[in-house]
Amino acid sequence: MGSNKAMELAVGVFVLAGIIALVFLAMKVGNLSTASVNEAYHVQARFDNIGQLKTRAPVTIGGVRVGRVSDIKIDENFYALVTMKIDSSYHKIPSDSGATILTAGLLGEQYISLEPGGADESLKEGDELLVTQSALVLEKLISQFLYSKAEETPASK
Amino acid sequence: MSSVLNYIRQLGHWVLGRVERTGRASVFITEVLAGTFTALARFNLVRHQIFSVGVLTLLIITVSGLFVGMVLGLQGYYTLSDFGAESSLGLLVALSLTRELGPVVAALLFAGRAGSALTAEIGLMKATEQLAGMEMMAVNPLTRVIAPRFLAGLISMPLLAAIFTAMGVWGGQIVGVGLIGVDDGIFWSRMQSGVDFYDDVLNGVIKSVVFGFVVTWIAVFEGYDCVPTSEGVSRATTRTVVNASLAVLGLDFVLTSLMFGEI
Numbered sequence: 001m002g003s004n005k006a007m008e009l010a011v012g013v014f015v016l017a018g019i020i021a022l023v024f025l026a027m028k029v030g031n032l033s034t035a036s037v038n039e040a041y042h043v044q045a046r047f048d049n050i051g052q053l054k055t056r057a058p059v060t061i062g063g064v065r066v067g068r069v070s071d072i073k074i075d076e077n078f079y080a081l082v083t084m085k086i087d088s089s090y091h092k093i094p095s096d097s098g099a100t101i102l103t104a105g106l107l108g109e110q111y112i113s114l115e116p117g118g119a120d121e122s123l124k125e126g127d128e129l130l131v132t133q134s135a136l137v138l139e140k141l142i143s144q145f146l147y148s149k150a151e152e153t154p155a156s157k
Numbered sequence: 158m159s160s161v162l163n164y165i166r167q168l169g170h171w172v173l174g175r176v177e178r179t180g181r182a183s184v185f186i187t188e189v190l191a192g193t194f195t196a197l198a199r200f201n202l203v204r205h206q207i208f209s210v211g212v213l214t215l216l217i218i219t220v221s222g223l224f225v226g227m228v229l230g231l232q233g234y235y236t237l238s239d240f241g242a243e244s245s246l247g248l249l250v251a252l253s254l255t256r257e258l259g260p261v262v263a264a265l266l267f268a269g270r271a272g273s274a275l276t277a278e279i280g281l282m283k284a285t286e287q288l289a290g291m292e293m294m295a296v297n298p299l300t301r302v303i304a305p306r307f308l309a310g311l312i313s314m315p316l317l318a319a320i321f322t323a324m325g326v327w328g329g330q331i332v333g334v335g336l337i338g339v340d341d342g343i344f345w346s347r348m349q350s351g352v353d354f355y356d357d358v359l360n361g362v363i364k365s366v367v368f369g370f371v372v373t374w375i376a377v378f379e380g381y382d383c384v385p386t387s388e389g390v391s392r393a394t395t396r397t398v399v400n401a402s403l404a405v406l407g408l409d410f411v412l413t414s415l416m417f418g419e420i
Contacts, residue, residue, distance in 0.1 A: 007204075007205070007208045008204065010208060010212045011204055011207050011208050011211070011212060013212075014207070014208075014211050014212045014215055014313075014316065015207075015316060017215075017316070017320055018315070018316025018317070018319050018320055019316070020323075021316070021319040021320045021322065021323035021324075022316075022319045022362070024323045024326075025255065025319060025322055025323060025326075025358045025361075026354050026358055028345070028349075029251045029255065029322075029323075029326055029348055029349070029352050029358065030255075030349070030352045030353060030354035030357065030358045031349050031350065031352065031353060031354055056353075
C-alpha cells in the first residue's frame with residue numbers, strides 16, 4: 001500500500017511537471033502572455049510598395065508596439081492593402097495619422113510606424129489611413145545613386 | 158532457370174510477409190484503440206504504466222534536455238557572434254527546441270528507454286505464456302495488458318517532450334546568460350517576440366503526440382508479435398528501437414513540411 005502511494009505521488013509529480021513545462025513554454029518562451037486576448041480594431045492603409053513586410057509584423061507608435069499586421073492584399077488598382085489589428089486599449093489615435101514602413105536595423109524585419117496627426121477624431125474599426133509612405137527598397141536606392149553618379153561623370157570631364 | 162524463379166519467389170514471399178505484418182499491425186492497433194475505453198475505466202492500470210513508462214524516463218529526459226540546450230547555447234553563440242547577432246541567441250535556442258529538437262530527441266530517448274522496456278516486457282509475457290493464460294481465463298490481453306501501456310505512452314510522450322524543451326531553454330539560458338553574458342532581458346524578449354504559441358509551441362506538442370502514438374504502437378506491437386523465445390524477444394526489442402527511431406525521423410520530415418512548409 002505504501003509503495004502504491006509513493007508511485008501515485010511520483011505519477012502526480014510527473015504530470016504536474018509536464019503541465020508546468022507546457023505553461024512555461026506558452027508564457028515565457030512563446031508569446032501567449034503578450035498576445036492580445038483583449039479586444040482589437042482593424043485599420044487599413046494602402047502602400048505603393050510594402051517591401052518585405054509580412055503578416056504579424058509589429059505596428060508601433062514612437063517605438064511602442066500597439067498592434068500587428070493582420071492581412072496583406074492587393075487592391076483593384078494594384079496598391080498593397082495592409083490591414084492592421086490595433087489593440088483597443090490604444091483607441092485614441094488621431095484619424096489623420098500617417099503610416100510608414102520602416103526597417104528595424106539595417107537588414108532587420110520591417111514594421112509599420114504610425115505618426116499621430118492632430119485631428120480630434122480618433123481611428124475606428126474599418127478606417128483607412130490616407131497618409132502613407134512606402135518601404136525603402138535598397139536595390140532602388142542603389143540604382144538611383146548609380147544613375148545619378150553616371151550622369152555626373154561626363155559633366156566633370 | 159529454376160534458381161531465378163526461386164529468387165523471384167523469395168521476393169514475393171518477402172513482400173507478402175511485409176504486407177501481412179502491416180495488416181496485422183493495423184488490426185492490432187484498431188483493437189487496442191477499441192480497448193482503451195475499457196482501460197480508461199480502470200485507470201489504476203494506466204497509472205501504473207505511466208509510472209514505468211513516463212516517470213522512470215524522466216531522469217534521462219531532464220538531463221539530456223539540459224545538456225542539449227547548453228550545447229545549443231554555446232554553439233549558437235559562436236556562430237551568431239560572427240554576424241553580430243548574439244541577441245538572437247534565445248530565439249535560436251527556443252525555436253530549434255520547440256520546433257524540432259524537443260519532440261524528436263525526446264521521442265528517440267523515449268523509444269530507447271521506454272519503448273524497448275515495453276517490448277521486452279510484453280515479449281516475455283508472451284514467451285512465458287502469460288498472455289495465453291489470460292485468454293484461457295477469458296481476459297482479453299489487448300484490453301488488460303496492451304491498452305493501458307499504449308495509453309500511458311500516449312499520455313507520457315507529450316509531457317516528456319515539454320519537459321525536455323523547457324529544460325533545454327533553461328540550459329541555453331544558463332550558458333548564454335550565465336556563462337557568456339548575453340543580456341538576460343534581450344535573451345527572453347527576442348525569444349518571446351519570435352516564438353509563436355500556435356505556430357511553434359503547439360505544433361511541437363502535436364508532433365510529440367504523433368511520435369508518442371507511433372513509438373508506443375511499434376513497441377507494443379513488436380512485443381505482442383514477437384517469436385516467443387529468448388532470441389525472439391531480444392530481436393523484437395532491437396527492432397523496436399530501430400524502427401521507432403526511423404519512424405520518428407521520417408515522420409518528423411513529413412510533419413515539418415506540412416506545418417512549416419508554406420510561407
